[in-house]
Amino acid sequence: MESDTDSDASHISATPPRNTNPGPDHPKPKFRVSPPSKERSKSKSMPVPRNPPKSKPRSNPKPSDPPPPPPAFPSAELCNPHGLSVVNIRRPAEPNRPASFSRLVLSRRPSFDPFEFENGDKSKLCDEVVGSSTVGGTVLKEPAKSKRVRPNIVGFGEPVQQPKRLDCGREGKTRCCDDVVGGSVEGMVSLKEQRKAKRVHPNWVGINVPVELSKPLKCSREGNFVRLNINGHGRRFTFKNRRSSISSRGHRWRRKLTAGKCEAQAADDFVSDALVEQRESSSNSNQLIEEAVMVAREDPSDENLQRLLKLTHGYDSFREGQLEAINRVLAGESMMLMLPTGAGKSLCYELPALILPGVTLVVSPLMALMVDQLRKLPSSIPGGLLSSTQTNDEASETLRMLHEGNVKVLFVSPERFLSADFLSIFGNELSISLLVIDEAHCISEWSHNFRPSYLRLRASILQRKLGVQCILAMTATATTQTFHDIMCALEIPHDNVIKMCQVRENLQLFVTLSENRQDLLTLMKTSPMVNMHSIIVYCKFQTETDMVSKYLCDNNIPAKAYHSGIPAKSRVRTQELFRSNKIRVVVATVAFGMGLDKSDVQAVIHYSVPASLEEYIQETGRAGRDGKLSYCHLFLDITTYHKLHSLSYSDGMDEYSVSKFLSHVFSSDVHLTGQTCSLVKESMSRKFDMKEEVLLTILTQLEISDEQYLSLLPPLNVTCSLYFHKTTPALLSDRDNLVASILKKSEVKDGHYTFDMPTVGNSVGIKTANLLNKLQNLKSLGEVTYDLKDPAFCFTIVKKPDDFCSLSANLTKKLAKVESCKVQKLDTMFSVAWSAVKVCKGTDGCSNSLHTTCIQRRILGYFSRTHDVLDDTNISFKTAQSSPFLRADIKVFLQSNSYTNFTPRAVARIMHGITSPAFPSSTWSKSHFWGRYVEVDFPVVMEAAKVELMNFAGKCGH
Numbered sequence: 001m002e003s004d005t006d007s008d009a010s011h012i013s014a015t016p017p018r019n020t021n022p023g024p025d026h027p028k029p030k031f032r033v034s035p036p037s038k039e040r041s042k043s044k045s046m047p048v049p050r051n052p053p054k055s056k057p058r059s060n061p062k063p064s065d066p067p068p069p070p071p072a073f074p075s076a077e078l079c080n081p082h083g084l085s086v087v088n089i090r091r092p093a094e095p096n097r098p099a100s101f102s103r104l105v106l107s108r109r110p111s112f113d114p115f116e117f118e119n120g121d122k123s124k125l126c127d128e129v130v131g132s133s134t135v136g137g138t139v140l141k142e143p144a145k146s147k148r149v150r151p152n153i154v155g156f157g158e159p160v161q162q163p164k165r166l167d168c169g170r171e172g173k174t175r176c177c178d179d180v181v182g183g184s185v186e187g188m189v190s191l192k193e194q195r196k197a198k199r200v201h202p203n204w205v206g207i208n209v210p211v212e213l214s215k216p217l218k219c220s221r222e223g224n225f226v227r228l229n230i231n232g233h234g235r236r237f238t239f240k241n242r243r244s245s246i247s248s249r250g251h252r253w254r255r256k257l258t259a260g261k262c263e264a265q266a267a268d269d270f271v272s273d274a275l276v277e278q279r280e281s282s283s284n285s286n287q288l289i290e291e292a293v294m295v296a297r298e299d300p301s302d303e304n305l306q307r308l309l310k311l312t313h314g315y316d317s318f319r320e321g322q323l324e325a326i327n328r329v330l331a332g333e334s335m336m337l338m339l340p341t342g343a344g345k346s347l348c349y350e351l352p353a354l355i356l357p358g359v360t361l362v363v364s365p366l367m368a369l370m371v372d373q374l375r376k377l378p379s380s381i382p383g384g385l386l387s388s389t390q391t392n393d394e395a396s397e398t399l400r401m402l403h404e405g406n407v408k409v410l411f412v413s414p415e416r417f418l419s420a421d422f423l424s425i426f427g428n429e430l431s432i433s434l435l436v437i438d439e440a441h442c443i444s445e446w447s448h449n450f451r452p453s454y455l456r457l458r459a460s461i462l463q464r465k466l467g468v469q470c471i472l473a474m475t476a477t478a479t480t481q482t483f484h485d486i487m488c489a490l491e492i493p494h495d496n497v498i499k500m501c502q503v504r505e506n507l508q509l510f511v512t513l514s515e516n517r518q519d520l521l522t523l524m525k526t527s528p529m530v531n532m533h534s535i536i537v538y539c540k541f542q543t544e545t546d547m548v549s550k551y552l553c554d555n556n557i558p559a560k561a562y563h564s565g566i567p568a569k570s571r572v573r574t575q576e577l578f579r580s581n582k583i584r585v586v587v588a589t590v591a592f593g594m595g596l597d598k599s600d601v602q603a604v605i606h607y608s609v610p611a612s613l614e615e616y617i618q619e620t621g622r623a624g625r626d627g628k629l630s631y632c633h634l635f636l637d638i639t640t641y642h643k644l645h646s647l648s649y650s651d652g653m654d655e656y657s658v659s660k661f662l663s664h665v666f667s668s669d670v671h672l673t674g675q676t677c678s679l680v681k682e683s684m685s686r687k688f689d690m691k692e693e694v695l696l697t698i699l700t701q702l703e704i705s706d707e708q709y710l711s712l713l714p715p716l717n718v719t720c721s722l723y724f725h726k727t728t729p730a731l732l733s734d735r736d737n738l739v740a741s742i743l744k745k746s747e748v749k750d751g752h753y754t755f756d757m758p759t760v761g762n763s764v765g766i767k768t769a770n771l772l773n774k775l776q777n778l779k780s781l782g783e784v785t786y787d788l789k790d791p792a793f794c795f796t797i798v799k800k801p802d803d804f805c806s807l808s809a810n811l812t813k814k815l816a817k818v819e820s821c822k823v824q825k826l827d828t829m830f831s832v833a834w835s836a837v838k839v840c841k842g843t844d845g846c847s848n849s850l851h852t853t854c855i856q857r858r859i860l861g862y863f864s865r866t867h868d869v870l871d872d873t874n875i876s877f878k879t880a881q882s883s884p885f886l887r888a889d890i891k892v893f894l895q896s897n898s899y900t901n902f903t904p905r906a907v908a909r910i911m912h913g914i915t916s917p918a919f920p921s922s923t924w925s926k927s928h929f930w931g932r933y934v935e936v937d938f939p940v941v942m943e944a945a946k947v948e949l950m951n952f953a954g955k956c957g958h
């Protein structure tokens, strides 16, 4: 088994190839044995299935054709970190930078065609403000000639006139949807004049949109949409609300055409009418919003807030929990807000952001989520975005807007948050009125979505470093333990909680046992699903997603696959097609959903069991967001349960490896000097056989522990290849000290100079970010060009630990907690579904496969109990506790791979078919034993591996 589940962003294949030739016997084994495991040994109340592991031919595996050896660990003794050898591996060159969003924007610019709009093709509408560069489906030639200046994008502040980036493959034919004729053109101007004019979108944040409310606020909804028209996101708000007016303009325009006016004249009139209408309605609404904000600031009564809600969002009333949350936030109280999915949590910071004087910071775990939230902000609330995936230019642009007071809500990734650069933004002139932590459960190691970078969000740090006084933590899914972690970390008083039932009443929950695709097909071809226009099918693995979507297509149910292995462009396209109801079924992993706010999803089908109740709630929460009755069907299959059970062990670490990693972190020469240290993610991950997230968890723990050992810096690409163009390297280095230092620290290969950014920065005493700026200056002078690669964790060392042994023991314990938590969550999910199918007596409204009542009862119980222990039902499906062949098989495996250094965990992972950085499936799935013992409890396999490794080492005299 390979873990292509998207939950941890690893990509895995489904069924391991079997190779009956495990590899030759090598005479000189050299194994490293881990210390006695502290793994929990599972004891559950369920009877253990007596079956041995899956029947696979296990007779006489021949030791031949071993997989190529993975990188061996440097020799090291447990808890003797100072004696460990340190190897600095640089991974090979690889283009790693995600495509700039601006680039994506420009490659997806649609043309405007009033007829297409008339036909209901909303995707064509983004040019309507532009004033139609097409007429009656005929594309005007002018845009190619006019000088187009792309206004600044908050958060994606790409320089405007970059010819390359303006290349959208349709240049000269179509208009950019975020271009605007003439900005807020004064009065009526002819189309020709507008063509000449610099194009500026009237609702562009940073151009004329004041935040201080001294000038009118924009009230039409395209503001944030237009700014964020990246990846083709976000047409819904813009056009839903403007459809009628644009549509009527379209009619008028056609009437003029039929009245004999020439196309150009008709287009002129159309644009002019549109602009005047827009300007008038916009300035009226701005005025009203401005007044309403002032009034709410003076007196935030329910009535005044409701008036503001109507003006900014167009809603008549608040939903349950919203008004109370807003009132308390406005009163400066830190709050914990637990509302179900789709309940409208975002509104609880959007309105306060408008009323409060300073900036509202929103920390969000995913770029896609941030983009979606920014897009959804009404244009009266100007927003921006900072993330570690932005280029320097983009980030600087956002900062400029922020300083100019043109950003009211700033979305920040947790990685960027608390970095020195970020902290320096908020000095005297900029104050933070509210800090919002979205998906706050990511703070807790007990949550289903623990994020290492969320660990840094501690009230004490936030107050000290940013002067944050008021925090709003929001989540839809937090168990009591997770809830407790959040409250402690953010120091929210226990009374300041708004909590509602996690499951919405309009979701009908069905469960059936299933082992094959036919059941899915039957379900989708019968009533009521057969008549539904919007369905999501959730799978656990990428390969499964592809397979199911193909199967549905083959059976006349058009469906599209969506998972993180699919190129970003196609994913965006699929999401857009689904949003606009142009495709009916999306088959997706967990990667689809976060931030997906499509109101009319009628059914969510779980083709395989989710990894936790929280995940189940999040995913079913995509259905029925319009409040209508919706269907959620879960197919419970035991095979997937076993696979997920195995995968739950993919993050755990042995103390031995943690100790080795610590010694590497603190071995650097630059420690205690405040200089930048870096660890290249991929090579470190392979070297220590730890996933990148695990490495980051350890580094973060070293930063936030009682004793601070290091201070994390934003991640960077650290390997730079420099190419000289105008002046020779020698001459340039005579003129420029920095170039001289670079040359000293570089390797020359194929005419370019390759160096490590932190090493050069440290040698000349400047920060890596400043070094990058200097390189950019040289580049702008035409002297050099450069490529950056090798994403790395960066940090400075604050203090070297005195006791490596106890530190690594503590960290290992924390990692073990995360691991056991994953297993328990999966078991609970399985147990709830299993008892619905097998135990529920069909009372209290449950019948046949409908189990809304009993599942909801168990969900409520799960979220209100004090410990995340297994459900109290007697039903759970246990993994086997042993197998008669296990030890013998491990022995053969070790013999046949005697040249490799294994830990018991590494052996157990191979026996379970779990890929890991040092033992990837691409190499090890060829082994005869890959995934052979997936049905035996992981700790049992690990224990057997430990015994066999010790035997083997003993025999070999190690």
Ligand SMILES: Nc1ncnc2c1ncn2[C@@H]1O[C@H](COP(=O)(O)OP(=O)(O)OP(=O)(O)O)[C@@H](O)[C@H]1O
Pocket: 315, 316, 317, 318, 319, 322, 339, 340, 341, 342, 343, 344, 345, 346, 347, 476, 595, 597, 621, 625
């Ligand atoms: N008072 C209201 N009246 C009508 N619609 C509302 C109201 N408040 C929010 N909504 C709408 O409800 C939808 C869901 O809102 P939002 O995305 O904030 O939900 P959420 O609680 O953050 O959900 P999730 O946790 O799934 O992301 C949005 O389309 C939003 O516009």
